[in-house]
Amino acid sequence: MNVVVCIKQVPGSTEVRIDPKTHSLIRESVEAIINPFDENAIEAGLQLRDQQGGKVTVMTMGPPQAESALRQAIAMGADEAVLITDPAFRLSDTLATSYTLARAIHKVGDFDLVICGKQAIDGDTAQVGPGVAEQLGIPQATFVIGLEVNGRKILAKRMLEDSFEVVELRMPALITVVKQMNEPRTAPMKGVLRARRAAITAWNKDDLGANPSRIGFDGSPTWVIKSFHPERRKRGEMLEGTTEEVAAVLAEKIKSLNLG
């Protein structure tokens, strides 16, 4: 069973702080990591390969330095890695990103399952997984917490707001996974050594045969026109007194919110 895992390199912290005096951003040098949900996606791919045979190809679209994320994935056990990088991909929104990844998966060719994390912790959109599935014309199951393979079919258990749903899909298919799906393995020393030497395939827009009007800025219908910081919450009122007193004040405060 051949699996393609799509990953994204993200800043290690989503905390973006602002200087209260100058109102400018304090940019702390945060380490770039593999998006946490994507680590679960890699782990899910590796487990399937270990049970079923086949190989795991991990891919990312990003600047050249995203290569380090791919090396981490190889260290965990991925067989092959593809870096999709080209200045022409810059400013891609989720639609252009989905198109580009789908082109790359198409080029990999022989795949049974595509696995993505449910969303990236920087953009928080959760749109690329389904977008890729649509561009590939294959069925999808999002927010997957459990997976079973049965011949050419997979049974995916999806985590919804207040219930779970088990869906049956025919492969090739795409799933996006939640954190509770598994516990990503730590890279073994052997893997770390292998990752250092591993060759990483790099594909640009020409390698993908990408339509120039569907990639990067030109392929992105949505434009970010402004970024700003939300008003920071202020430290509120500290209630003091005996437990009884505090509980009574709090109960009144809650009542006055008119939540009914």
Next chain:
Amino acid sequence: MLIRIIAEKCTGCQLCLRPCPYGGVEMVGKVAVLNENCTYCGACVPACKSDAIEVVERQPGASEAARYRGVWVIAEHDNGMLKGGTVELLGEGRKLAEELQVPLEGVILGDGIKPLAEEMVHYGADKVYMADHPVLSRYRTGPYTDIICGLTNKKLPEIILVSATAQGRDLAPRVAARLGAGLTADCTGLEIDPEKRLLVQTRPAFGGNLMATILCPEARPQMSTVRPNVMKKAQLDPSRKGEIEVIPVGLDERGVATKILEVIRQEEGDEVNLLDAKVIVSGGRGLGKPENFSVIRELAKVLGAGVGASRATVDAGWIPAYHQVGQTGKTVQPKLYIACGISGAVQHLAGMSAAETIIAINKDPNAPIFDVATYGIVGDLFEVVPALTEKLKELLA
């Protein structure tokens, strides 16, 4: 919007470096240049004192966009009831439709849903497109996408609103990808730019640490998923009249690639639907052991609240994962969030600090949760929470 630095005008003063959130401006020799981190957000533009940073607006292809008219709301329903988020979308959609002076239309798919289509009219829809068929009884990506895309291509709405729920976030990107439409995820603010007739969408990113305003100037429809509990609900007016147009469904179960084999409902359904919950009571490591979630549950019961949990308690196996609030759990925006024994790690705050009112109860006066709390109580949650539960029972009785 595109941004360009005019090298001849740049004085090398470096004032544009600091305002950039992305490290997208750097000095090459004595001239500022945009590097690959630049997202063209525009934060650097006002900083330049020598007009060396130029904004180039891309002109929308107006002729194509003008063919699209009307605001659509895609309904979500469960157990014969419209979801709260759908009623909010009808309220918000009405506002947008009035500003654009176009009709507000609903789209509903399901089995035996005529009463719900009528209810959408009562909540403000001028017209509702209804696809009523046994194959559609439960949401599935394939048939829902097919029907909505087909309908969109025929009727050409300019805006489509979808709830940012598990269903909406499964469906909307699929529809948008097929239509080549622009889609903005998890919006918390929607407005109309009256001059350009564009939908101005605001959404949080980086776990709520950064807000972005997003436009879709050319492609149509403009699609948004909208975070539940943020917009105001539409008022029900049973005397309102509107048209219901039945959409013929030529589907056959054999033609649908996906099968739903099983649905496992949580017995404690009300407690876990955090995205719809107006109130959430959450427990953290301060509970000490799994049984102590009973303290949280009792308070939640009195308030009709959802039960949330910190990552630590979920990782320890004290409570199932769907209760988890935070960066790797759920992002919630209730009217009231009560955090009990939760210290307030950055990752947890990312999931709940958009709540309208936050109450924090914690033993440690230095816990970061107090920095975001509207009301804070330094104390033993095993005393404060039960006392609060009792008081509320009296007050709300």
